[in-house]
Each structure stands twice: as structure tokens, then as C-alpha cells.
Amino acid sequence: MASFQPDRALARSSGRVKAARKLARRASRAEHGLFLAEGEKALTEALQRDPRGPGGVAEVFATPAVSEALAPLRSVAEAAGVRWLQADEDAVASLSGAVSPQGVVAVCRVLDVGLDEVVATSGTVVLCADVRDPGNAGTVVRTADAAGATGVVLAGSSVDPYNDKTVRATVGSLWHLPLALEPDPAAAVARLQASGRLVLAADGGGETDLFDAEDAGLLDHPVAWLLGNEAWGLPDDLAALADHRVAIPILGRAESLNLATAAAVCLYASARRA
Structure with missing residues (x-):
């Protein structure tokens, strides 16, 4: 040439x-x-x-x-x-x-699909509600891909997945699994539940922790993980729609985990039981 x-x-x-x-x-x-x-x-x-x-x-x-x-x-x-x-x-x-x-x-x-296409997959789905940080959103897509999830839904007022920072943070995973945009997070929860999945809200104030959820067999079912905003988490009315609220145990002195790290912990917990 x-x-x-x-x-x-x-x-x-x-x-x-x-x-x-x-x-x-x-x-x-x-x-x-x-x-x-x-x-x-x-x-x-x-x-x-x-x-x-x-x-x-x-x-x-x-x-x-x-x-x-x-x-x-x-x-x-x-x-x-x-x-x-x-x-x-x-x-x-x-x-x-x-x-x-x-x-x-x-x-x-653009490559986003309808919510029904994500719901129709057979594996773990990630539902992000009002996620605003482009780096976090892109890293969640990348992590979902790495952990073998079969779809991601960005719901509510979540960041545009085609923001340059979001695209860059996916490191190519944007092209690997179906992504849906859904304006109504509650509708997405209902559709995922209707598909036979347990919707588990990752919530620091959850009634069960992740270790207990594993022991109780909650992750033996098809699962959708519901994640909230980086700053204020999940609204109570949305978290209440989930089948269970699950807290990630904090074993040291850290106040909390950031969104992308929490997503990784939850997704790999599901992958272990798949």
C-alpha cells in the first residue's frame, strides 16, 4: 500500500x-x-x-x-x-x-436495542437507574461483558451511552452485548420480573447481605441487578419494587463502594452460581 x-x-x-x-x-x-x-x-x-x-x-x-x-x-x-x-x-x-x-x-x-430484546436473553441483566457519570456507566458495561451478563439497561435519566467518555470506558464492550435505553425504571423492573428473573437491588441498607443471599440460594435463579445513582443510590420507591434488597458487606473501614465496583462484586457473585 x-x-x-x-x-x-x-x-x-x-x-x-x-x-x-x-x-x-x-x-x-x-x-x-x-x-x-x-x-x-x-x-x-x-x-x-x-x-x-x-x-x-x-x-x-x-x-x-x-x-x-x-x-x-x-x-x-x-x-x-x-x-x-x-x-x-x-x-x-x-x-x-x-x-x-x-x-x-x-x-x-448507534446500537441500542429495545428493552424486550434484553429481557429475552437468558442470563444476568444489569439495570442502571439514573446513572449519571459516563465513566461509571461505561465501566458497568465493560464489567457486565467480562462477567458474562447478557444485557444492560440504562434507565431513567442515565447518561447517554454514546458520550465519548462512556464509549471509551467500555473499551470495546459496547459492541459485545445488547444495551437498551428505557425512560421508566419501574417499567424495566416489571418487565424483568415478568421474564422470571429475581430483581435484586444493590442497596447499602438492604435487608440481606450478599453472602447471605448466596447462602440462601437467591443467586441460583435468573437475576437482574438493579443499581442506582452514584451520589444518592436508589430511590426508596424504586428499591421497594425489587424482589430483595441486597447489601454488599463492608468488612473494613471504607464508607462504601463506588458504583462500578459494586456492580463488579454483584455480577461476579452471580457468575459463580451460573
């Missing part, structure tokens, strides 16, 4: 770069059904999709140097009909939300 010439690269002022940069705004992502995904890992995962389908790549912006370094990925993209655009470092950096841009950003199609 011929080497790439910097003078052929798009500038920050290019119309195509400007159009892609608008996807940094949630309203623009929602309008166009597109989002930005930065880095080789995200691009690799997205290129495994049909480029015209959910999660597929619409186009790629890469610096000439990164285009050369990722020549095999470029070949895969172009063979699938994905436009690969060279852009200068400043242009690609303008599409990145990272402190240290990686030199390649893909424009991808």
Missing part, C-alpha cells in the same frame, strides 16, 4: 470534519443516529458489524501516520465499503474528547 501524504489530509475546517464534530453533542447524535468512537480497539470491534447496521462504521478519520500503522484495519474497512478519510492531527484531535488523542476516530451507527 502506498504511503500516505500529509498534504492530502483534511483540515479541521473541512466540512466533513465539522459535520463529524457536531456528534460531540447529544442532540446531534440523537438526530443522526451516529456517534464517535475513538481508538484502534473501538474501531476493531465496530468493523466486525455490518457497516450499514447497528453499531457499524459509517466513516473513519485518521492521521496519515495512524492510517499507515493501521493499514490492515483500513483494508478491512474499505473492503466493507467504509470511507477512510485522512485528516491532519489537529482535525482528528478536534473529534477526540481524550487528553491524548489516538489519531483515529470512527463515526459509528
Whole structure:
């Protein structure tokens, strides 16, 4: 493959770069059904999709140097009909939300599914209600993937999963398991219960702790873990809809666990009993 010439690269002022940069705004992502995904890992995962389908790549912006370094990925993209655009470092950096841009950003199609598709899976599901921190939301998706969960639901006023920080925090797991967006957390709880799952609210004030829940066989059933907001946890009225409130034992002097860590503890407890 011929080497790439910097003078052929798009500038920050290019119309195509400007159009892609608008996807940094949630309203623009929602309008166009597109989002930005930065880095080789995200691009690799997205290129495994049909480029015209959910999660597929619409186009790629890469610096000439990164285009050369990722020549095999470029070949895969172009063979699938994905436009690969060279852009200068400043242009690609303008599409990145990272402190240290990686030199390649893909424009991808959104991939969330309906709640029914997540409910129809057979394994553990994570239901996040009003999770606001993008890093936490992305890490929960990554952790759910690692622990073998079969779906994630972001409910209520949760963060946009296509926020650049959220996408980056999933480290590619965004493309690995179904993700649903549901405005009504209570409706999501009801649908998951109707599927035969026990909905377990991870709640520091729960009536049983995780160890006792394991001993009692609660995790021997299909489970959905209900997680609340980072700052104020689960509202009482929502937690009351769960089948059980489960507290993670704090064995040392820490006040609590953060959301992503709590999700990991709960999900791996379920994975042990699967």
C-alpha cells in the first residue's frame, strides 16, 4: 500500500470534519443516529458489524501516520465499503474528547436495542437507574461483558451511552452485548420480573447481605441487578419494587463502594452460581 501524504489530509475546517464534530453533542447524535468512537480497539470491534447496521462504521478519520500503522484495519474497512478519510492531527484531535488523542476516530451507527430484546436473553441483566457519570456507566458495561451478563439497561435519566467518555470506558464492550435505553425504571423492573428473573437491588441498607443471599440460594435463579445513582443510590420507591434488597458487606473501614465496583462484586457473585 502506498504511503500516505500529509498534504492530502483534511483540515479541521473541512466540512466533513465539522459535520463529524457536531456528534460531540447529544442532540446531534440523537438526530443522526451516529456517534464517535475513538481508538484502534473501538474501531476493531465496530468493523466486525455490518457497516450499514447497528453499531457499524459509517466513516473513519485518521492521521496519515495512524492510517499507515493501521493499514490492515483500513483494508478491512474499505473492503466493507467504509470511507477512510485522512485528516491532519489537529482535525482528528478536534473529534477526540481524550487528553491524548489516538489519531483515529470512527463515526459509528448507534446500537441500542429495545428493552424486550434484553429481557429475552437468558442470563444476568444489569439495570442502571439514573446513572449519571459516563465513566461509571461505561465501566458497568465493560464489567457486565467480562462477567458474562447478557444485557444492560440504562434507565431513567442515565447518561447517554454514546458520550465519548462512556464509549471509551467500555473499551470495546459496547459492541459485545445488547444495551437498551428505557425512560421508566419501574417499567424495566416489571418487565424483568415478568421474564422470571429475581430483581435484586444493590442497596447499602438492604435487608440481606450478599453472602447471605448466596447462602440462601437467591443467586441460583435468573437475576437482574438493579443499581442506582452514584451520589444518592436508589430511590426508596424504586428499591421497594425489587424482589430483595441486597447489601454488599463492608468488612473494613471504607464508607462504601463506588458504583462500578459494586456492580463488579454483584455480577461476579452471580457468575459463580451460573
